[in-house]
Amino acid sequence: MAPRVNTRAAGVDESATPELTYLIRVFGSRALVLGWGYLRSDDSGRRRWRRLNLLMGVCDTADGPAHVVRGDIRRGAAIGLTAATGAYATLGVVGVLADRRAATAGSSRR
Template sequence: MLNVARTRVAFGAVAFAAPGLTVKLMGMGSGSDGGRDYVTRMFAAREIALGAGYLLSKGSGRKIWARLGLVVDALDTVNGLQSRGRLPLWVTASAVAVAGGTAAVGSAKVTKDLLAR
């Protein structure tokens, strides 16, 4: 989970600083688009907050951040699946793989926390 949180912060910082490049690398367009850049920065801020929240918390607070991350990653996975057919297959597959993989790590952490009670 620490690596997931660190990656969230790093990816979020890059996406916030360079939203156009981020979208281009993700295969979701190129060129300047103010609306797309705004939404990308919103996504980036969310990633920074989730990662930093986990890294800066301890104990029960960290458990809450893990659960919040799991919910976000599960919703991102569903969103990726719903984009099928409207984005190139490799974009959808990559997004679902990343979000689903992160949701799986989060699920393992949340399950471990619940069983440790």
């Protein structure tokens, strides 16, 4: 929720437009709410939040290469943002797989 810090970290032009600043705040709020929902949930709720976060991470990550191909944003910025969202998606995959392993182990004990 610090637009200028985020744009610098992502390699985006420092002269952020008001629209870009607003958009970054929207996504910061989205991340905050998703994290809060996850932390405040019970185990089954956390599994749902993990899947939702994974879906969002995959969608955000898939968008990066599309921008590189279209050439509508600087290549370095697109690659940096794709790497960041790819890390989120990777962590999401790890979490969902851990959930599945735990569910399988729990059902085999019965």
